[in-house]
Amino acid sequence: MPTIVHGFDWPDRLVVGTIGAPGARSFYLQARDGSRVVSVALEKQQSALLAEKVDEILDQLRETEGNRWSVPQATPVELVDNDPLDQPVEPEFRTGAMTLGWDPTTAQVVIEAYAFDDSQEEADPDWPDAEAPEPTEMMQIRIPVGTARAFATRTLEVVGQGRPICDVCGHPIDPEGHTHTFSDEV
Secondary structure (H helix, E strand, C coil), X not given: CCCEEEEEXXXXXXXXXXXXXXXXXXXXXXXXXXXXXXXXXXXXXXXHHHHHHHHHHHHHHHHCCCCCCCCCCCXXXXXXXXXXXXXXXXXXXXXXXXXXXXXXXXXXXXXXXXXXXXXXXXCCCCCCCCCCCCCCEEXXXXXXXXXXXXXXXXXXXXXXXXXXXXXXXXXXCECCECCCCCCCXX
């Protein structure tokens, strides 16, 4: 069966947003083009890593000698998007693997999110070279450099809006309170 591809070549909007209170938030990658909206669920860590890697690619492009692309160092003001996710949020799938790339022919960052496939967890360890099955579903988004910078900035802000971290033990502080557990083990 061929892979279902939710493709966006120049989306009107691309954001990571959340639903729920800090400590119980669900993260979503959402793209919109006209009236078409596609959302996929992902983990907080995936969101943070994606944003960091997008920034990393953009920074590398800025530093490339002879770079012919105008890569912004900061988020262009006109591309700031602090609006909530488009509703209703109905994820097409939960994200497993993701890839990130650069297309020099169109000067776009390319993000691909693949549906989580639990059959890969059950792969036969005696056949490590066995060919992985084709993904059932994926989302592919191609965005220009300014949009990519704005996406990364917003995503890191969204990730950072979680529960505060305790200065003593380094664990998140719950709204109900926080106690430290110390061990005598060395």
